[in-house]
Amino acid sequence: MSVLIGADTRLVVQGITGSEGTFHTLRNRAYGTDVVAGVTPGKAGQDVEGIPVFDTVADAVRETGANTSMIFVPPRFAAEAILEAADAGIALVVCVTEGIPVKDMAYAHAYLGGTETTLIGPNCPGVIAPDISNVGIIPGEVCSPGRVGFVSRSGTLVYQIVHELSSAGIGQSTCIGMGGDPVHGMGFIEALSLFEADPDTDLMIMTGEIGGDDEERAAAYIAAKVTKPVVAYIAGFEAPPGKRMGHAGAIVTGSQGTAAAKAEALEAVGVTVARTPSQVARIVAERLPG
Amino acid sequence: MDLYEHMGKDLFRAHGITTPRGVIAETPEAAAAATEELGGSAVVKIQVQAGGRGKGGGVALCRSPQEVTDAAQRMLGSDFKGLTVTRVLVEELLPIAKEFYTSVLLDRSIGEYLWMLTAEGGMDIETLAVERPEAIRRVHVNPGLGMRAWHVRELTGTLPAEAREGAGDVLRKMWALLNEMDATLVEINPLVQLENGSVVALDAKVTIDDSALFRHPDIDALADAFPIDPVEKRAKEADLQYVKLDGEVGIIGNGAGLVMSTLDVVAQAGAHAANFLDIGGGASAEKMATSLHVILSDPAVKAVFINIFGGITRCDVVANGILEALERVEANVPLVVRLDGTNAEEGRRILADAAHPRIVPVATMDDAAAEAARLSKGGGA
Numbered sequence: 161m162s163v164l165i166g167a168d169t170r171l172v173v174q175g176i177t178g179s180e181g182t183f184h185t186l187r188n189r190a191y192g193t194d195v196v197a198g199v200t201p202g203k204a205g206q207d208v209e210g211i212p213v214f215d216t217v218a219d220a221v222r223e224t225g226a227n228t229s230m231i232f233v234p235p236r237f238a239a240e241a242i243l244e245a246a247d248a249g250i251a252l253v254v255c256v257t258e259g260i261p262v263k264d265m266a267y268a269h270a271y272l273g274g275t276e277t278t279l280i281g282p283n284c285p286g287v288i289a290p291d292i293s294n295v296g297i298i299p300g301e302v303c304s305p306g307r308v309g310f311v312s313r314s315g316t317l318v319y320q321i322v323h324e325l326s327s328a329g330i331g332q333s334t335c336i337g338m339g340g341d342p343v344h345g346m347g348f349i350e351a352l353s354l355f356e357a358d359p360d361t362d363l364m365i366m367t368g369e370i371g372g373d374d375e376e377r378a379a380a381y382i383a384a385k386v387t388k389p390v391v392a393y394i395a396g397f398e399a400p401p402g403k404r405m406g407h408a409g410a411i412v413t414g415s416q417g418t419a420a421a422k423a424e425a426l427e428a429v430g431v432t433v434a435r436t437p438s439q440v441a442r443i444v445a446e447r448l449p450g
Numbered sequence: 451m452d453l454y455e456h457m458g459k460d461l462f463r464a465h466g467i468t469t470p471r472g473v474i475a476e477t478p479e480a481a482a483a484a485t486e487e488l489g490g491s492a493v494v495k496i497q498v499q500a501g502g503r504g505k506g507g508g509v510a511l512c513r514s515p516q517e518v519t520d521a522a523q524r525m526l527g528s529d530f531k532g533l534t535v536t537r538v539l540v541e542e543l544l545p546i547a548k549e550f551y552t553s554v555l556l557d558r559s560i561g562e563y564l565w566m567l568t569a570e571g572g573m574d575i576e577t578l579a580v581e582r583p584e585a586i587r588r589v590h591v592n593p594g595l596g597m598r599a600w601h602v603r604e605l606t607g608t609l610p611a612e613a614r615e616g617a618g619d620v621l622r623k624m625w626a627l628l629n630e631m632d633a634t635l636v637e638i639n640p641l642v643q644l645e646n647g648s649v650v651a652l653d654a655k656v657t658i659d660d661s662a663l664f665r666h667p668d669i670d671a672l673a674d675a676f677p678i679d680p681v682e683k684r685a686k687e688a689d690l691q692y693v694k695l696d697g698e699v700g701i702i703g704n705g706a707g708l709v710m711s712t713l714d715v716v717a718q719a720g721a722h723a724a725n726f727l728d729i730g731g732g733a734s735a736e737k738m739a740t741s742l743h744v745i746l747s748d749p750a751v752k753a754v755f756i757n758i759f760g761g762i763t764r765c766d767v768v769a770n771g772i773l774e775a776l777e778r779v780e781a782n783v784p785l786v787v788r789l790d791g792t793n794a795e796e797g798r799r800i801l802a803d804a805a806h807p808r809i810v811p812v813a814t815m816d817d818a819a820a821e822a823a824r825l826s827k828g829g830g831a
Contacts, residue, residue, distance in 0.1 A: 235661065236664065259661045260661060261632055261659055261661045261662035261665070262556060262632070262634055262659045262661060262662070263593070263629070263632050263659065263662065264662075265561075266556065266561055266562070266563070266593035267593045267594060269561035269593070270561065270562070270592050270593045270594035270595075271594055297761070297762060298761070299760075299761040299762065299791065299792055301792060302761070302791060302792075312707075313707070314705065314706065314707020314708070314710075315705055315707065316703075316704060316705025316706075316707050316708035316759055316761070317705070317707035317708055317711060319705075319759050319761045319791060320708055320711070320759050320790075320791075320815070323759070323790060323791060340706075340707075342556060342558040342634075343556070343558060343561045367707075369706075369707055369710060370710070372558050372559065373559055374559075377559065393711075395707050395708075395710040395711040395714060396710040396711075396713075396714070397713075397714045397717065398695075398710075398713035398714050398716075398717045398722070398723060399710055399713065399726070400693065400695060400726075419714075435714070435718060436711075436714070436715050436718065436815070436816060437711055437715075437815065438814065438815065438816050
């Protein structure tokens with residue numbers, strides 16, 4: 161089984177008629193995802209390889225029962241697309257679009273707080289439940305079904321590490337690319353809590369990178385709430401410290417956001433932190449029960 | 451995009467926040483002339499995209515045009531935290547009664563704006579935050595709600611009564627600036643009350659969201675003032691994410707996370723990366739050629755490690771891209787190539803068949819890093 165998406169996922173794609181939108185919609189459908197609708201303003205009545213296109217998400221929900229949205233809308237309109245999906249009652253929104261203005265995302269994030277909608281991203285590769293459903297741009301070929309839950313801030317590291325896992329015969333229950341934007345939807349804590357509650361996940365992997373304090377907060381959550389084993393990987397030990405302007409950033413988090421600080425915080429709560437992507441698969445193989 | 455202080459102050463004045471009178475100078479002569487206009491004495495401040503200028507000798511209080519000339523002479527063309535100083539801000543000296551500190555920025559951990567204000571300006575604010583955090587008032591502003599009157603009351607309540615009205619006015623204008631200009635940080639350190647009671651921003655640190663620059667072409671154009679390394683400029687024009695580092699192994703990879711990870715793995719193999727270069731999606735021959743050109747123009751590079759994980763990008767396309775790129779760019783150092791993911795076997799076969807004398811194909815990321823490290827130290831192929 162899987163978290164977030166599964167056999168009952170009914171997908172609407174916002175921005176389906178753009179070249180990226182069409183390409184990934186058809187890839188997701190070929191993987192087995194039930195793609196029921198697309199939305200492009202002004203193109204209602206058209207179809208993309210048999211997938212009906214609507215003017216609004218509300219129309220798509222009414223006509224097709226869509227419950228999940230994937231967004232490929234250009235950055236300047238993407239936050240609006242997230243709001244539209246939430247307003248139409250979509251339960252899960254996966255926003256792939258990169259480069260959305262922070263102010264627009266901050267507003268959308270504040271609005272979503274008062275709704276039942278879960279957002280993944282923006283600037284993320286999406287979610288895949290191997291052999292069941294794929295919502296996003298993670299190449300399905302590298303995944304294999306199994307009992308490891310995986311959440312990552314970086315996109316290409318998802319591909320790299322999932323590939324190492326699959327090559328070592330370790331399958332995944334669900335892989336979540338949460339994206340690395342300053343203001344984003346689902347974070348490590350929400351993803352880990354889903355995997356903790358999922359009877360079909362035995363172990364979880366989280367991969368972080370420099371910047372922000374998501375990993376530090378995840379460490380505190382793991383210490384308090386997580387009983388399943390967690391393996392982590394952090395990228396960016398060799399990254400040069402950014403030329404910081406002003407003092408305010410450091411005062412807020414009390415952390416410099418370095419890879420070393422993150423690894424230390426995670427190791428302090430019993431998480432095994434791998435030093436290379438290939439080490440992740442080796443550590444998981446040792447720690448998987450049975 | 452981090453603005454120079456004087457650019458931030460231009461935005462301040464446009465939004466009604468008072469700043470000292472000042473003039474930008476790019477020569478000592480211009481700085482001295484500006485000082486005459488300002489009444490004979492002035493403060494001279496280097497303009498760089500970095501903080502810590504006060505402690506680092508980037509600010510000079512001068513009592514005469516001659517002192518200003520000397521200060522500007524010393525500052526212009528000098529290096530501050532790796533940044534070349536090309537201009538100084540020459541400002542009038544004001545009679546200061548009290549110094550405060552205030553900033554508003556995006557708190558990414560909860561997606562809200564965090565506003566901070568303290569009556570204890572003038573000292574090291576980061577030290578104050580650690581030693582006496584209660585001296586700093588903090589208020590979160592929900593982006594859906596915006597800044598409200600009670601936020602202003604809460605913040606300015608920590609100030610002496612006679613400064614509250616003037617400071618509150620500055621806070622409201624900072625919020626307007628933040629919203630209208632898509633700023634992710636507005637910091638005033640120090641915000642001062644003058645002997646005549648008025649509240650003035652002596653400094654300005656403003657960061658504008660890069661993703662929102664399409665809404666602010668005038669701000670985008672200011673970037674021309676920032677000195678940029680010619681190699682970095684070339685990379686930027688080709689839409690490559692490139693950062694020069696100090697090592698000897700040139701790195702090309704796809705995706706920021708994978709490239710960061712590559713730097714780490716190379717370090718564990720005992721060498722150091724000469725750069726960070728994210729070629730992005732596609733990895734076309736065109737982009738590969740530009741990337742190689744950028745990296746090989748660095749004389750410190752003794753070996754190159756091309757680390758590609760094919761997701762949507764197919765490794766056979768990347769392999770052909772590398773071969774095509776090598777027809778346009780001459781490589782005098784070995785190129786260790788690791789291709790994995792979609793169509794990896796086909797990509798590896800293409801490289802094997804080509805048998806290019808400079809290409810060293812390696813199957814895994816760890817082995818490739820070890821090989822690149824060895825070759826960078828002069829090991830034979």
